[in-house]
Each structure stands twice: as C-alpha cells, then as structure tokens.
Amino acid sequence: MPQQDHAASRRSRLTDVLGIDVPVVLGPFGGVSSVALSAAVSDGGGLGSYGLYGYDGAAILKTAAQLRAATAKPFALNLWVPTGSETTELPRTEFDSYVRALQPYFEELGLELPDMPERFMADYGEQVEATLEAAPAVVSFVFGVPAPEIVEEAHRRGIKVAGTATTVEEALALEAGGVDAVVASGMESGGHRVSFLRPAEDSLVGTFSLVPQVADAVSIPVIAAGGIADRRGFAAALALGAEGVQVGTAFLATHESAAAPAYRELLHSPAAGNTVLTRALSGRLARGIPNRVISELAPPAIAPFPVQNWLTGRFRPTAAAAGNTDLMSLWAGQSARLIRHHSAADVLAELLAGA
Incomplete structure (x- = not known):
C-alpha cells in the first residue's frame, strides 16, 4: 500500500490535535537527540521530538531554528519538570567523595577530575521561556504536570501540550492539568522512568497493562510507549486503545540519530536484548544495556540526581x-532485539505496516 494510503487510514484525534499525518511520535532523547532524526520523522508524517535536558535558553532557540531550517513539518520540544527531589546543593566533602568513586573512569580516559560547578542542571524557568518563545507545534513534558500558567501560555501561542504518565493516576493528573495528549509509558521503555506521583520503583507498570487502563480513564488522546519497535507493536497499541505510538530505541539505532556509532552497533546486536534498571549513570532510575559502570557502581557511591548525571x-x-561503551549511557528499551532498520524512513514504514 502506498505511504499516502497508510497516512489516510491512520487519521485520528491525535493526528488532528498534533497536526501530523501519521500517529507516530519520536521519543525525545536527553543528550542524543539530533536535528536530522527529528526532521526525518517529521518529514515522514510523524512528530519529530527533541529532548532539551541540559539546554539553556540560547541553545533552545538555536536548536528550534535548526529544526525549522531542516523541516517545514510540526516538531516537538521536550522539557523535564522539576520534581522537587533534585539535589541542588551539596557539601564540598560529599561532592569530593562522589568524584573519588568515579576517579578510575576519568583516569582511564585521560581526563582531569571535575571541579564543583555553580549548578548541576539548567534553569527550568529559562528553559520554559525559551521553549515558548521558540513556539514548536508541541511542547512535551516528563517528570510531572506543567504549571497551569505554562499550559495556558502555550495554548495562547497555539502550542499543543503533551505529558507523560507511568500510572493511571499520573495520566489523570496530566489531564486535569490541561494537556492535549498523554503518553502512557510502560516500564519496557528505554531511558529514564519518568514517574512523579510515586517513586519510580513503585510505578513499574507494563505497557500492555498501562495503555488500556489509561485509555479508559482519560478523555484525551493516548500515545503508547514502551516496547514498541515494529508493526506488531503498533497494531497492538491501537488495539489497546491508544491513538498513536511513541518510539525511541528503534529510531535511536538509525544513522540519523546522535548516538555514537559504537552505541548504534550495540543496539543492533544480541547484547541489546538484555536491559536493566539502574541509577548508576544519572542518579535516577533508567533502563539501559548493562556495562562496566552499571556493574561496578552501587550505593553509597552513586550521587543523587542531578549530581550523578552531571558527574x-x-x-x-x-x-x-x-567508542568505549563500558563508560557510556546505553539507554535502550526491552524490544531492542526487534530492531531491523538503519534509517528513520524504514522504521516509520515498518511501524505503519501495522496499520
């Protein structure tokens, strides 16, 4: 079936709300988002997303300009909502102890030990202001419900708002907060578990269970995420009540992504079939392929978020x-073994075959 027929057959509330042609959303990546991949997904009719973790206002505006130069289609910018649990200040002695725990890795790579910074993460208010100024088609949030004034201002500017839930209660909170669509993120998802009402360890609901419960609980469009990598996952998500899917790992493995070549090669290998939940690399629970850092670091040597992530x-x-995968973040979902394609267009085509 020609691609335009696939697009026509998959029109839904979600595609109408987000202004896209097919109900496929690129998962936003913190640190490995790329303009090329986001633009490729948008040009293919889906919603390309770009993760802004760590970006200041100037970097956000520059990235949005680059995205607009690369695609004329809608795209999303993604922000992390502060949960209030972030460690913003740390005694120097504690900081030094966490540095010592990581010293062998710095020495192995020939790097000097870092000095304590003035801050460990970007200013959220500055990020929000720049993102609204950039005016993407969609702004998406993880780790919480954006403040009412943010949602109102986004809507005033014609920007749609999406939030991410790992439980039914979080989905209800997001709907009450005025978002236009909710991503139901199952525990199979790669990267950080973005829970915010309960600890991540107490919010590990699988996609197959989470999506239909969220679809029954809210009236806004639901986007299924977690363990979706091919046409079967796409079809299953629709059968469960979702109106679209968000896919991360399968797109991360394409040549358009900003993942290092060694990382992409690993995603295409049998090793990607084994993932674990860990706090070792960022201080927050995240799913990835195990490596030496994950196997060697354990509390109390792991600093809290965002200190560990900064370090x-x-x-x-x-x-x-x-190309040293032992000392990298290798975020991956549980369906990485299903990855077959090396281009964003081929991943999109594979997913839409499930229509």
Missing part, C-alpha cells in the same frame, strides 16, 4: 567519541 556527563562524551 558522569564529564566523561561520557569522551567515552562515546572513543
């Missing part, structure tokens, strides 16, 4: 450039 972020880029 490992001082050596992870160097490790990625060197």
Whole structure:
C-alpha cells in the first residue's frame, strides 16, 4: 500500500490535535537527540521530538531554528519538570567523595577530575521561556504536570501540550492539568522512568497493562510507549486503545540519530536484548544495556540526581567519541532485539505496516 494510503487510514484525534499525518511520535532523547532524526520523522508524517535536558535558553532557540531550517513539518520540544527531589546543593566533602568513586573512569580516559560547578542542571524557568518563545507545534513534558500558567501560555501561542504518565493516576493528573495528549509509558521503555506521583520503583507498570487502563480513564488522546519497535507493536497499541505510538530505541539505532556509532552497533546486536534498571549513570532510575559502570557502581557511591548525571556527563562524551561503551549511557528499551532498520524512513514504514 502506498505511504499516502497508510497516512489516510491512520487519521485520528491525535493526528488532528498534533497536526501530523501519521500517529507516530519520536521519543525525545536527553543528550542524543539530533536535528536530522527529528526532521526525518517529521518529514515522514510523524512528530519529530527533541529532548532539551541540559539546554539553556540560547541553545533552545538555536536548536528550534535548526529544526525549522531542516523541516517545514510540526516538531516537538521536550522539557523535564522539576520534581522537587533534585539535589541542588551539596557539601564540598560529599561532592569530593562522589568524584573519588568515579576517579578510575576519568583516569582511564585521560581526563582531569571535575571541579564543583555553580549548578548541576539548567534553569527550568529559562528553559520554559525559551521553549515558548521558540513556539514548536508541541511542547512535551516528563517528570510531572506543567504549571497551569505554562499550559495556558502555550495554548495562547497555539502550542499543543503533551505529558507523560507511568500510572493511571499520573495520566489523570496530566489531564486535569490541561494537556492535549498523554503518553502512557510502560516500564519496557528505554531511558529514564519518568514517574512523579510515586517513586519510580513503585510505578513499574507494563505497557500492555498501562495503555488500556489509561485509555479508559482519560478523555484525551493516548500515545503508547514502551516496547514498541515494529508493526506488531503498533497494531497492538491501537488495539489497546491508544491513538498513536511513541518510539525511541528503534529510531535511536538509525544513522540519523546522535548516538555514537559504537552505541548504534550495540543496539543492533544480541547484547541489546538484555536491559536493566539502574541509577548508576544519572542518579535516577533508567533502563539501559548493562556495562562496566552499571556493574561496578552501587550505593553509597552513586550521587543523587542531578549530581550523578552531571558527574558522569564529564566523561561520557569522551567515552562515546572513543567508542568505549563500558563508560557510556546505553539507554535502550526491552524490544531492542526487534530492531531491523538503519534509517528513520524504514522504521516509520515498518511501524505503519501495522496499520
């Protein structure tokens, strides 16, 4: 069936709300989003997403401009809502102890030990202001419900708002907060578990269970995420009541992504079939392929978020450039073994075959 027939057959409330042609959303990646991949998904009729974790206002505006230059289609920018649990201040002695725990990795890569920064993460208010100024078609949030004034201002500017839930209660909170669509993210998803009403360990609901419960509980469109990598997952998500899917790992493995070549190669290997939940690399629970950092680090050597994320972020880029997967974040979902394609267009085509 020609692609335009697939698109016509998959029109839904979600595609109408988001202004897209097919109900496929690119999962936003913190640190490995790329303009090329986001644009490719948008050009294919889906919603390309770009993760803004760590970006200041100037970087956000620059990225939005690059996305607009790369695609004339709608795209989404993604922000992390502060949960209130972030460690914003740390005694110098504690900081030094966490650095010592990571010292072997810095030495292995020939890097100097980092000094304590003025802050460990970007200013959320600045991020929101820049994102609204950038005016993407959609702004999506993880780790919470955006404040009412943010949702109102987004809507005033013609920006749609999406939120991410890992439980039915979170989905209801997001709907009450005025979002236009909710991503139901099952525990199979790669990367961070974005729970916010209960601890992540107490919110590990599988996609197959979560999606129909959320679809029954809310009146806004539901986007299924977690363990979806091919046409079968797409079809199953629709059968469960979702009006679209969000796919991360299968797109992360394409040549358009910003993942290092060694990372992409690993995603296409049998090793990607084994994933674990860990706090070792960021201080927050996340799903990825196990490596040496994950196997060697354990409490109390793991700093709280965002300190641990900042610290490992001082050596992870160097490790990625060197192809050293033992010292990288290798986020991946539980269906990575289903990955077959190396281009965003082929992943989209595979998913839409489930229509």
